[in-house]
Amino acid sequence: MRQMQTSESEDFQNRWRPWRSLLDDETPVVREALVDQLKLFPEEGRLFLQQMSEEDDPISARHAFELIKSLGWVDGISDFMAFIRSQRYELETGWFLLDRTVHPAFELSSATFFLDKLSRRCRELLTPPMSPREMCYVLNRVLFHEYGFRGAGKDFENPENSFLHRVIERRRGLPITMSVLYLLIARRLSFDLEPIGLPGRFMVGCFSEEKPFYVDPWSGGKIHEVEDMEVYLEDYSIEDSTSALLPVTVADTLVRGCRNLVHHYLLAEDEPKSKLFNSFVLEFERVRRIATSA
Numbered sequence: 514m515r516q517m518q519t520s521e522s523e524d525f526q527n528r529w530r531p532w533r534s535l536l537d538d539e540t541p542v543v544r545e546a547l548v549d550q551l552k553l554f555p556e557e558g559r560l561f562l563q564q565m566s567e568e569d570d571p572i573s574a575r576h577a578f579e580l581i582k583s584l585g586w587v588d589g590i591s592d593f594m595a596f597i598r599s600q601r602y603e604l605e606t607g608w609f610l611l612d613r614t615v616h617p618a619f620e621l622s623s624a625t626f627f628l629d630k631l632s633r634r635c636r637e638l639l640t641p642p643m644s645p646r647e648m649c650y651v652l653n654r655v656l657f658h659e660y661g662f663r664g665a666g667k668d669f670e671n672p673e674n675s676f677l678h679r680v681i682e683r684r685r686g687l688p689i690t691m692s693v694l695y696l697l698i699a700r701r702l703s704f705d706l707e708p709i710g711l712p713g714r715f716m717v718g719c720f721s722e723e724k725p726f727y728v729d730p731w732s733g734g735k736i737h738e739v740e741d742m743e744v745y746l747e748d749y750s751i752e753d754s755t756s757a758l759l760p761v762t763v764a765d766t767l768v769r770g771c772r773n774l775v776h777h778y779l780l781a782e783d784e785p786k787s788k789l790f791n792s793f794v795l796e797f798e799r800v801r802r803i804a805t806s807a
Contacts, residue, residue, distance in 0.1 A: 653734030
């Protein structure tokens with residue numbers, strides 16, 4: 514989309530500012546008026562929805578995605594590239610954008626509503642005050658016992674294990690997608706957990722207590738102490754185990770997901786998709802270089 518001149522940018526902001534607060538209003542009259550506005554100014558409308566989809570507020574992002582889809586404006590590859598370049602990285606938004614690079618028409622609302630449903634069930638079982646470990650036990654009960662989520666085994670290399678909405682549908686996923694699922698439920702509960710990008714395994718870490726502990730969602734939510742993790746890292750000849758046990762960024766998490774797909778699509782002999790996800794990895798790296806050199 515072409516760069517806006519200053520006067521055009523001001524017109525754009527003035528025209529769309531009133532609609533920002535109405536984006537999540539599902540009243541038929543309001544929704545119809547918004548759709549009419551988007552159709553009247555389609556180029557600006559696409560830009561407006563794209564900007565809203567990158568908001569930190571997941572509710573606004575969800576409604577923006579739904580409108581993009583209903584208007585037939587979905588371009589998953591371009592949208593994910595725009596997200597990478599925006600440097601406004603939010604885990605749930607980013608991973609569902611990753612999903613849409615291959616599954617552009619998947620029902621975002623059904624996936625997010627299911628995450629909401631899981632979090633509501635967890636909340637029913639929480640009896641404050643509870644320690645972080647006790648909260649993990651609740652998440653483990655809901656995810657792995659009540660809803661039957663499991664780490665992918667025999668079909669580990671299946672690319673579908675890397676797409677979060679497919680993990681939700683199939684109840685199977687890689688260590689990284691199972692960890693992302695765990696994190697998104699925890700965040701809905703205002704439970705502070707962090708992504709941990711270990712070599713050979715992605716996990717979740719909790720730093721709310723004096724001594725951190727780690728959760729492996731791929732193995733059913735098994736809890737590991739720091740000492741266990743240091744022994745694990747010895748097998749990988751990691752010199753600085755302390756840094757390896759610290760949280761990674763949203764960008765790091767998404768890059769690792771893309772790298773998995775590069776590898777898995779190569780194994781599936783789908784070279785075009787493997788190259789596609791490698792292009793995302795390269796774009797993340799390019800944007801990071803620019804940001805660090807600025």
